[in-house]
Amino acid sequence: MAKVGLDGHDRGAKVIARALRDAGMEVIYTGLHQTPEQIVETVIQEDADAVGISILSGAHMTLVPRIVELLRERDAGDVLVVAGGTIPAGDVAELKRLGVAEVFTPGAPTSEIVAFLRARAAA
C-alpha cells in the first residue's frame, strides 16, 4: 500500500491496508511522501504480489504511470498494480490502458478491493 508524491491524505490508504490485513493478506504500508523509485524499490525488496497506489493530489497521471514504467524496467512487470483516490473517469480509462489493473475511486467498498486482489494477485 503506497502513498506516492507529496499527497498526505492517508485515511483511505490506511483503512484499506487494515481491511486487507484483516482479510488475511500480508500488507506493507509504505507511509507518506514516497517517490515512484522508492515505491518500486519497496515492492521488489518485499517481493510484493501487488501494489496499491493511493493518490488524491491530482498528480496521478504523472506519478502512477511512472511507477508502472519503473516496475517494467526492473523486471517486475508482473506485479499487479491497482490505484485509488481522486481520479476522474477519463483518467481511469487512460491508467488502465497504461497497465493499471483497476482503479478504486471514492465509494469503492473494501470488500470489493479484497475480492479483486484475491482473484488477480499471484498466489
Add this chain to the structure above:
Amino acid sequence: MATTEKSFTTISGVEVAPLYGAGDVEVEYERDLGRPGGFPFTRGVYGSMYRGRLWTMRQFAGFGTAEETNARFRYLLGHGQTGLSVAFDMPTLMGLDSDHPRSLGEVGREGVAVDSVEDMALLFDGIPLGEVSTSMTINSPAAILLAFYVCVAEGQGVPRARLRGTVQTDILKEYIAQKEWIFPPGPSLRLVTDMVEWCAAEMPLWHPVSISGYHIREAGSTAAQELAFTLADGFTYVEWALERGLGVDEFAPRLSFFFNAHLDFFEEIAKYRAARRIWARELRERYGARDERSLRLRFHAQTAGVSLTAQQPEVNIVRTALEALAAVLGGCQSLHTNSYDEALALPTEEAVRLALRTQQVIAHETGVVNTADPLGGSYFLEHLTNELERQAYGYLERIEELGGVVAAIEQNFFQREIAEAAFRYQREVEAGERVVVGVNRYAVEEEAQPPLLRVDPELERRQVERVRALRARRDAGAAERALARLAAEAASERNLMPAILDAARAQVTMGEMCDALREVWGTWRETPVF
C-alpha cells in the same frame, strides 16, 4: 438480520434517546450558557451575532499559477463572497519550489503555486489588501507566505498593521492529520511562537494561527475527538507563547479556530457550543486570561469534504446545504461551502458559484440569522452540548496523562484514535448500518461525470520557468546574504520573522528558505500506524 432494538447514534457514535425533556438536561443558565457575547460564550461570541454582521463567506480557492487563481478570486468576489481564502499546491505546502524534482506533476494541481514574493504579488493583482481579509491555508512554511503577503501589501502602500486575515500555521494538526510537515515539532513550535509573538506586536488585526479540527475530522475522527484534539493543540500554543514570556491577553485575542461542519446536524451545533464553553473556561481559569477577547473562540467552518460522494454528485448540494446550516446555527464567524464536484476534482466556476449561493440563501432567505443561538434551550441540543464537553474533557485528561500533545504525537496516540474511528465508520458503511445515499443505498447505474476542472500541465512548465528566471534575475549576492542570515537566525533563539521578511525582499524563494531551515532543524519522519 432482524433485531428488536436498533441503536440510534450520531455519526460519531453518541447514543441518542427517542426524546429529551426538561428532566434530561442539567443546565444552569448563567453558569453554562450565559448570553451570547458573555462568558462562557456557549450561545455565541458576539451579542448581536448575525444581526450585527453576517459570517464571512470565504470560499477556499486555488489552482494553477497565480494568474488563474487571481481570476477565480475576482470571480468569487464578484459573486458576493466577502473574504478570500487561498489554497496552495502541494509543493508550496511542503516547502518545495516548483522546479524541485519532487514537485514534478504536482505544480498547481491541488492549489496555486507560490514560489516567491513575485508570485504573491501576481496572486493579489488588482486586489487591494487593505480592503479585504485573506485566509491562507499554509502550515509548515506559513511564516514565509505571511512575509510574502506583508511585502506585497508594502508594495501596495498598505501598512502591515492594517492587514486583516489569517494564516493557518497549526503545525500540531499536521503531525496528527493533514500531514504537511517539514521540520520536527520543537523547531516548528518555535516558529509558530515566533509568528504569534511578532504578529502580536506588528499585526494586531491578523490571526497568526487557525487552530484546526477540520482536518482531524476529515482524517476520520469523531466529533468529540475533533473537539478535544483541536482544543489540546490550542492550549499547547498558548503554553508555548506563555513560555516565551508573552502575557496571555497579548496574543490570545488573535487565536482563531477552524472546525468541520459535518453531516450529523445537532452533533455539529453542540460541538461548536461546547468548544466555546471549554475554551472560555480554560483560558480564564487555567491560563488567567482577563481580557474578554481572549475568551472568545472565533471559528471558520468548512462543510465536510469527506461527506461528498462521487456517485450522484448533485446530491452533494443537499449535503453541503445542511452542513452549512449547522455551522450557521452553531455560530461560525466564517464559512466555506464545498462544491458538488469536489469528490472528483477541484471545483468548476459553475459549481463554486452554487456553493456560494447556498450560503447566500441561508443568510438572506431562511431567517435563521434573525436571532442568536436560535436552537439554544433545546433539550436535545443542551444535552448533546454537555455530552460532547464531557467526552472532550475525557480526551484532554488522557492527553495530559501522556505528557501533552507533542508527547502524544510521538506516541502515535492521535493517529491511532483517528485510524480506529475511520475504520469503524467504514465498517458501518459496508455493513449497511450507516447509510450513504447513492453509495450503499439508492444507487443508480453509473452516470457520466459532470464537466470537471482540468489543470493544464502547461502551467507547471510555465511556473518552473518563472521561478528559474527569478533566480537568474535577482541580485545573487543579496539573496545569498539574506539566506545565510536566515540560517544563522534559525540556529539562534531570536524571532525569525525579520530575517524571513528580509529574505523575501531579496527575492529568496520559499523553497530556498525551507531548505536552509531543513539544514538547521532537520526533517520529520512519521512512524505510520494503521
